[in-house]
Amino acid sequence: MLESYIRKRLTEKPILLMTHIVLGYPSLEDSFNIIRAMVEAGVDLMELQIPFSEPIADGPVILSANQKSLSAGTRVAQCLDFTREITRTFDIPFLFMTYYNILFKYGVEKFVSRMAETGLKGAIVPDLPPEEGKDYQSAMVQKGLSPIYIFSPTTTASRMQYINGFAKGFVYCVARKGVTGEATTFSESLGDYLLRCRENTHLPLAVGFGVKDKSDIDFLTGNADIAVIGSETIRLVEEKGVSAVSGFIRGLR
Amino acid sequence: MKLRGYYGRFGGVFIPEILAATFDELEEAYLKARNDPSFWREYETVMSTFSCRPTPLTFAENLTRHFCGAKIYIKREDLNHTGAHKANNVMGQGLLVKRMKKTRVIAETGAGQHGVATATMAAKFGFDSTIYMGEVDVLRQRPNVFWMERLGATVIPVKDGSRTLKDAMNEAFRDWVRNMDNTHYVLGTVCGPHPFPEMVAWFQSIIGIEARKQILSLEGRLPARVYACVGGGSNAMGIFSGFMDDPVELVGVEAGGKGLETGLHASRLKSEDSSIGVAQGYKTYFLQNEDGQMKETHSVAAGLDYVGVSPILSHLKETGRVRFEAATDREVVDAMAFTIRKEGLIPALESAHAFVQAFKEAPGLSPGDIIIINQSGRGDKDIFTVADAFDDPKWKAFIRDKAEGYHA
Numbered sequence: 137m138l139e140s141y142i143r144k145r146l147t148e149k150p151i152l153l154m155t156h157i158v159l160g161y162p163s164l165e166d167s168f169n170i171i172r173a174m175v176e177a178g179v180d181l182m183e184l185q186i187p188f189s190e191p192i193a194d195g196p197v198i199l200s201a202n203q204k205s206l207s208a209g210t211r212v213a214q215c216l217d218f219t220r221e222i223t224r225t226f227d228i229p230f231l232f233m234t235y236y237n238i239l240f241k242y243g244v245e246k247f248v249s250r251m252a253e254t255g256l257k258g259a260i261v262p263d264l265p266p267e268e269g270k271d272y273q274s275a276m277v278q279k280g281l282s283p284i285y286i287f288s289p290t291t292t293a294s295r296m297q298y299i300n301g302f303a304k305g306f307v308y309c310v311a312r313k314g315v316t317g318e319a320t321t322f323s324e325s326l327g328d329y330l331l332r333c334r335e336n337t338h339l340p341l342a343v344g345f346g347v348k349d350k351s352d353i354d355f356l357t358g359n360a361d362i363a364v365i366g367s368e369t370i371r372l373v374e375e376k377g378v379s380a381v382s383g384f385i386r387g388l389r
Numbered sequence: 390m391k392l393r394g395y396y397g398r399f400g401g402v403f404i405p406e407i408l409a410a411t412f413d414e415l416e417e418a419y420l421k422a423r424n425d426p427s428f429w430r431e432y433e434t435v436m437s438t439f440s441c442r443p444t445p446l447t448f449a450e451n452l453t454r455h456f457c458g459a460k461i462y463i464k465r466e467d468l469n470h471t472g473a474h475k476a477n478n479v480m481g482q483g484l485l486v487k488r489m490k491k492t493r494v495i496a497e498t499g500a501g502q503h504g505v506a507t508a509t510m511a512a513k514f515g516f517d518s519t520i521y522m523g524e525v526d527v528l529r530q531r532p533n534v535f536w537m538e539r540l541g542a543t544v545i546p547v548k549d550g551s552r553t554l555k556d557a558m559n560e561a562f563r564d565w566v567r568n569m570d571n572t573h574y575v576l577g578t579v580c581g582p583h584p585f586p587e588m589v590a591w592f593q594s595i596i597g598i599e600a601r602k603q604i605l606s607l608e609g610r611l612p613a614r615v616y617a618c619v620g621g622g623s624n625a626m627g628i629f630s631g632f633m634d635d636p637v638e639l640v641g642v643e644a645g646g647k648g649l650e651t652g653l654h655a656s657r658l659k660s661e662d663s664s665i666g667v668a669q670g671y672k673t674y675f676l677q678n679e680d681g682q683m684k685e686t687h688s689v690a691a692g693l694d695y696v697g698v699s700p701i702l703s704h705l706k707e708t709g710r711v712r713f714e715a716a717t718d719r720e721v722v723d724a725m726a727f728t729i730r731k732e733g734l735i736p737a738l739e740s741a742h743a744f745v746q747a748f749k750e751a752p753g754l755s756p757g758d759i760i761i762i763n764q765s766g767r768g769d770k771d772i773f774t775v776a777d778a779f780d781d782p783k784w785k786a787f788i789r790d791k792a793e794g795y796h797a
């Protein structure tokens with residue numbers, strides 16, 4: 137199970153790293169090489185985003201990666217086949233991140249079955265609040281996959297508890313308002329918010345949105361269990377190419 | 390939230406967690422306003438003093454005589470301030486923003502109509518305003534951009550995706566998740582997550598309330614059919630709601646573009662090209678591919694050029710309460726030209742879609758029947774688009790000379 141994997145890893149290191157890539161950007165072959173570099177550099181978990189034409193929770197970097205991947209012709213079926221190969225090749229947990237319409241169009245139950253066959257451990261669907269996701273929730277539980285839910289700084293304590301009732305694996309805490317890829321101030325108020333998250337779930341906490349370097353990760357160590365790096369690695373690959381990934385990840389802790 | 394806003398299997402609230410609290414707040418403010426009779430009275434006062442409500446119901450005598458069938462009436466939403474029914478929704482939401490004590494509004498716009506209406510409301514109520522508009526639309530609709538900027542709005546061209554209305558909507562959501570503390574998103578039609586469809590339909594219901602009263606006082610009986618164009622569906626829901634419980638046939642007309650068979654259209658409810666999906670926060674029929682990626686749409690009328698449609702209308706299609714048709718670009722331009730010449734009315738290209746279908750059906754009805762066409766907006770202010778659609782040589786010469794003048 138995802139949660140026990142995370143707990144076990146946490147006995148070996150103080151904070152885990154989760155990275156995020158958009159499948160098919162710049163190409164599936166590059167995606168494969170980026171994943172290999174990340175796994176070899178010691179990333180503990182990875183989110184693989186199936187591109188969607190309307191990614192409302194994503195900022196400019198990931199948005200543009202979604203669009204370029206789609207323009208290059210990336211299809212959902214390809215992402216599933218590709219991921220099968222990835223989970224066979226690399227020995228860390230992989231999650232899908234995508235928007236609900238991708239699951240809905242495929243057929244939620246069918247999609248979740250395919251995820252299980254593909255060897256994924258869970259999924260993050262940012263536009264599917266628990267209230268709207270009954271079919272998804274039951275299919276995920278039935279297949280032993282972890283539906284990852286999100287806490288935000290505007291989430292009240294009672295709503296955190298409500299969401300916690302559905303969450304498995306870990307809870308994804310977005311560090312601030314806004315979308316992915318903008319600067320985040322790693323300050324005391326973020327610490328207070330993470331304390332609030334802790335009080336309302338027993339699951340490990342992942343923190344994402346704006347995590348970009350070692351000092352951010354040092355701040356999060358002790359306050360959270362998983363640091364999520366999304367836009368920053370995409371930006372890095374754009375600027376310096378796949379070969380820069382390994383050094384960047386190794387420099388984070 | 391108290392409700393999830395479902396109409397049959399359509400609607401819902403598919404939003405990122407960061408917006409959950411904002412939607413709680415909005416739903417609460419909306420329900421409070423809805424249950425407070427003084428809110429609607431204030432709304433009517435603003436609409437009758439700042440805009441031109443009630444808008445007239447015009448008997449189209451010449452068109453009626455020409456088609457030798459049903460008696461044709463036209464509901465004149467073009468006479469609203471800023472030239473379209475969009476003002477109804479915008480002023481209503483503006484009053485709500487005052488009650489919520491927010492100081493900034495944002496909006497998406499396609500044609501620019503809703504953007505101009507929002508910028509106007511913001512100027513009147515003293516709000517800051519930012520309008521998101523697809524880059525393609527900014528290029529197509531410069532005069533509206535000009536007015537938005539004069540009204541004090543910041544217009545941001547959206548360069549992502551298809552660079553049209555849906556992308557502007559995504560970008561407005563991205564602004565909102567950052568700035569919800571002081572900002573309200575004035576969504577322009579009966580789409581998006583609950584409570585927007587219900588709330589916008591409520592503000593637009595003023596059209597149908599008036600039209601029903603007007604036709605009963607003019608004719609003493611109800612119309613046989615009511616026609617409205619359907620982009621997101623707000624002007625249609627506005628007029629239809631007045632006749633929902635009456636034995637009146639309701640006809641929604643979508644953008645048939647270059648013809649449904651060409652795939653170059655924006656018909657979600659009449660064509661076979663759409664399927665149910667979830668995007669932009671709600672579930673409805675979308676023009677999308679097998680993977681669930683949204684497709685490009687086409688219409689001569691920018692205001693109808695949208696991939697989704699109101700969840701309320703998707704439901705009313707399934708129950709059979711509303712019939713849907715589509716009008717092609719060609720038919721629309723012809724109907725518009727004809728209406729201008731025959732009746733001295735200048736419908737917007739969007740509105741002209743409703744005229745097309747009414748003209749097709751009027752001759753088959755009896756002189757004892759009445760039909761109402763909703764003229765959602767005026768076409769004269771879209772002179773650049775309309776002149777292009779009419780392919781007017783003298784206009785082109787004028788533009789060339791004008792451009793020369795700027796070179797000098």
Ligand SMILES: Cc1ncc(COP(=O)(O)O)c(C=O)c1O
Nearest residue numbers: 620621622623624692739765766
């Ligand atoms: C004049 C006019 N009519 C109709 C529409 C379509 O919107 P709706 O279907 O929400 O009425 C627009 C949109 O911009 C418009 O400007």
